Amino acid sequence: MDLKSLVPRGLFARSLLIIVLPVAIMQMVVTYLFFDLHWEQVSRRLSEGAAGDVALITHLYNQNPSPENLTRVTEFARADLRLSVALQSKANLPESERLAVIPAFDRTLRRALSGSLRQRFWFDTTRYPDYVDIRVEVNGGVLRFLAYRDRVFASTGGIFIVWLAGATILLATVSVLFIRNQVRPMERLADAADRFGRGEHVELRPAGSAEVRRATLAFLQMRGRIQRHIEQRTNLLAGVSHDLRTPLTRLKLQLAMMPKTKDIEEARRDVVEMEAMLGEYLAFAEGQWAEEPEPLDLAEIARDIIQDAARIGRLVDGSRLAASLPTTGRPIALKRCLSNLVENALSFGNEVTLASSQSEDAIYLHVDDNGPGIASEDYDEALKPFSRLDPARNQNRKGVGLGLALARDAARSHGGHLTLGRSELGGLRASVRLPI
Template sequence: MRSRLTARILARWIKRRLPTSLFGRSLLIIILPVALMQVAVTFVFFDAHWNTVTSRLSEGLAGDIAWAVESYQDDPSPAAFARLSTRAEESLSLSIALQPGRTLPERRRHALFAVLDRSIERALSERLDAPFWFDTTRYPAYVDIRVQVDEGVLRILAPRDRAYATQGHIFLLWMIVATILLTAIAILFIRNQVRAIERLADAADAFGRGADEVAFKPHGAREVRKAAHAFLAMKSRIQRHIDQRTALLASVSHDLRTPLTRLKLELALAEPNSRTAEMKRDLAEMEHMIDEYLAFARGEGGEAVETVQLRTLIDEVSEGAVRAGAQVRVAADPGLTAEVRPSALKRALSNLVMNAAVHGEHVEVAARHRPAGGVEIVVDDDGPGIPPDRYEEAFKAFSRLDEARNQNEKGVGLGLAIARDVARGHGGDVELGPSPLGGLRAVVRLPG
C-alpha cells in the first residue's frame, strides 16, 4: 500500500514538471529518446572499448615502469642508470630522471575523468611494490610518474598515448555535436508544426471575438490542414447564420414598429384622458421590451472592432445615469484604450450602470489595467445588492429576481444577460460580487 502511494506521489511530481505546451512535449518526445540513445552508446563505448583499451595501455606502461625501477634497484650506479635511461628513451619512449634525496609529493591533482586516474593507479599498484605518485594533469602530452627509491625519487615522464586512449574526447565531441545538431533540426521542424496549430487557434479566437483574420490559410501537417479546413467551413456556416438572423431581426423590427407607430399616432390624436394615458404607458413599455428583446437577440450584429478610449465611452454611459438622478463618479485613465465593438460595449456598460443607478443613489465606475493583461471596468453601487448564491441566476435571460435588483417595472430581465453576452463575445466575462459601497459590484473583464 505504501509503495503504491509513493509511486502515485512520484508520478504526480513528474507530471507537474513535464512541459505543458505542445512544442515542449513534442520536443521531449524526440529529444529524450535521442539523449538516452547517446548515453547508452557512450556508456557502451567507454565500457566495451575505451575502458578496455585504456586498461591494457596502463598495464603495459606500468610493466615498463616496473622493469625500469627493478633494473635501477639491481644496479644503482651512475653508469648503469645512464644506460637504463638511454635504453628507456629509445625503446620505450620513457624519460627517466633521478632526483636524489627527494620524497614523493603529498598532494595530487585529479583528472577530469576519474577513470583515467583509476586505471593508471590500479596498474601501478599491481606492478610496483615501492611507493609511487603520478599526475595526469600537469603536462598536456605526458604523464608524470614518480617512484620512491632508496636514493631518492625516480621521475618518469611517459607519453599520454602510452597511458590511455587519447581519442575518447573526440568521440565525446562528435556525440555532443550530433546531439546539438539533431536537437536544432527537431526544434526547427516541431516549431513549424506548432506554429500552424497556433495560427489556427488565433484565428478561432479572433473569430470568437468578432474579428476576421482574412489572411488565415490552412498550412502545416495534413491533419492540421484538415482541422483548419473544418474550421473555415464552420466559420462560413456560422457567419451565414448570423447574416440570416440579422436580416430576420431587421424585418421583425420593422414589422413590429409599424403597428406601434400607428397606435402611438392614433393615441396622440385621441382626446387626452386617463385611459389614453394608460395606453401610452403600455405602448412605451411594449416598445422598451421590444428594444431589449432585439438587443439581446442581435448580439454583436457584425459591428467592426475599433480601438476606443474607455474614459470617453464611460462618460457617455454615465450621463444617462446622472439624468436618472444618481450620483456617478468615474475613475479612469484618459489614455486607457481597448479594442472593442464600441456600440456593443456601450450597450453592455449602459445596462450595468443604469441598473446600478436604478437601485442605488451613488455609483462608481472605474477602468484599469489588469495585472494578468487586458483591462477591467468595475461598476459599484450602494443599492440592496444580490445574495451571493443568486449571482449566476441573475445572468440568466429573462430572469427577474423577486427580492433583488432585477425587479423593476420596465425591465424584462435581460440587462445582465446582454452585458455578459457582449463581454464574452469580446473574449472576456462579467462577474458579480459585493461592493465596498454596500451594494453590488459588476466587473467587466476584457482581454488585452
C-alpha cells in the first residue's frame, strides 16, 4: 500500500496530524516505559507479597484443616494480612477465566501465584472494583481469598492512564480550535480566488497568520491588476472599433451610392465582413466581465438558441434536452457560448443536436453535428484564439476563428470547461461542463 494514499489531503487534517501524531507517539512511549519500568516492577513486588500471604494461609490451613484452626487462620489473615478468607467445602475451581482489560494485571499476579503456590489456583481481577478474588484448591474444598486491590497492584496505573487520556483530549481540542482558526482564512482566500475566476465580485479582508495575510494582500493586488488590464484592453478595443467604424460607415455609404457592379458588390461584402470581425474582436476583448451572475435556466437559454436557428431556416434537434437546468451564471455570456457552438456546428453539418446531461455536481451540454470533424490531435489547437485549421474544421469562414475560444472562455469564467470529441453523428462533439 502506498503511504501517500494514507496521508490526508486537506491542510486542516495534515496540520492536525503533524501536531497530534508526535505527541501521541511520545505518550505511547512514555506509557510503555512507565508500565515496563515503574508500574510493573511495583506491581510485581506487591503481587509477590500478596501471593506469599496466600501461600502462608494455605500452608497453615493444610497443616490442621480443623474448624478451630480455620477460625484462627481466618482471624489472623483478616487482622494482620488484610485478607478475607473463606472455605468453600466440596467446591471446585471455576473453569472459565475473566481476563483483565490491561493484560499486565493478570500476567503479574499469575507469575507471583505460580511461584508461591504448589496447589492449583484461580483468580479474577475484574469482578470487584476494590478487591481481587483468589481461590486455591485444598483438601475438602477451595479456600477463597479477597485481597484489597492496592495490596496486589500499584494504584498509580489507572491514575496515570486517566491523566494521559485527559491530556490527549485537551491537546487535541486546543489543536483543533487553533488549526481551525488558522485554516479558515486560507479557505476564504481559496473561495475568493475561485469566485473571482468565475467573474463574481469578491470582498476579502486580510486575516490569519502573517503568511496568509501576505498571500491575501498579493491576491487583492493581483485582482486589481487583472481588472485594470481588462478595462484597458476593453477600452483599447472599443476605441479602435469606434475609430474604424466611422470610415467603414462612410465606405458603406459611398458604395451604396455607386452604381451596382460586380466589383462594388464584392467590396460591400468585404466591408460587412470587416464589421463582423470588429464585433468579434470587441466581444473577445470584453470577455465575461460585463454582467453579474444571477439564477438562470440553461434549458430555457438552449431552447431560445434552437428557436433562433429555426427562424433562419436551420433545424437543431433539442429532443434530448432536459426540461429544466437551473444554475447560476451570466445569461448573455452563456447564451453567446452555446450560440457559438451551435453556429459552428451548423456551418459544417446539416444535422445538429443540442442535448444535456447532469451529475451530482455539474451540468453538461453537448452540441453534436455530422460534419467533417476535427482530428483528435488538433482539439487543443482548435480552441485557441484566432486559430484556423487547414483543412479547416475550425476555420470560421465568416469570422476570425474566435467562436470556440469565446465559448471556452465563457465556460471557464463559470468554473467549467469546454471539451471537444467525436460525435455519434460522425462529426464533432463540443461538450460544456458547468458546476451546479
